[in-house]
Amino acid sequence: QSVLTQPPSVSAAPGQAVTISCSGSSSNIGNNYVSWYQQLPGTAPKLLMYENYKRPSGIPDRFSGSKSGASATLGITGLQTGDEADYYCGTWDSSLSVWVFGGGTKLTVL
């Protein structure tokens, strides 16, 4: 059971948009920045978003992030088949002094 809660899966058609939620508590998301990671099939995870909404160099602006209270959201617009991957949220838990991940969300582009 992960400390951060994500939906196991989401799906949408090419060109459409999806959002992936990540729910935590005051000890993690509520008081720390959230980052998101994309893991394409058979590859290592890659940083997708940091400090809630900032994109590393090379990440297209089709990807967006937000945070409100103890929840965060990853948004993807203009879906492409190449976006099919597992997406994980992560943050530091100040009470436990550990890093925590969400359980991951599998995105299917139908």
Added chain:
Amino acid sequence: EVQLVESGGGLVQPGGSLRLSCAASGFTFSNYAVTWVRQAPGKGLEWVSAIKGSDDSTYYAESVKGRFSISRGNSENTLYLQMNSLRAEDTAVYYCARAVVATAIYLDCWGQGTLVTVSS
């Protein structure tokens, strides 16, 4: 170019030990915290351990505390994970990742992973 390359994985019997290494290049290793993250077959990411760059403070997930030990060799630009008393549930791909620790904490660069299989 920032690179992290893990090594040392393999097949080990339950109760056995293994030492993983992560060779870093392309950045000033001693300035960064580094972490280990694992992924069991078909499962999600699980954070394992971290060590700070500033003072070598260490942090562990409850699932490995007392069995695993993280360390770093700044002169060799290498991160280590000593794993003792291994269990079947430790079977996973182990990734090392560089951690940015500033206003926020995030894992900005990842290695390709090394597979650890605990089985008799």
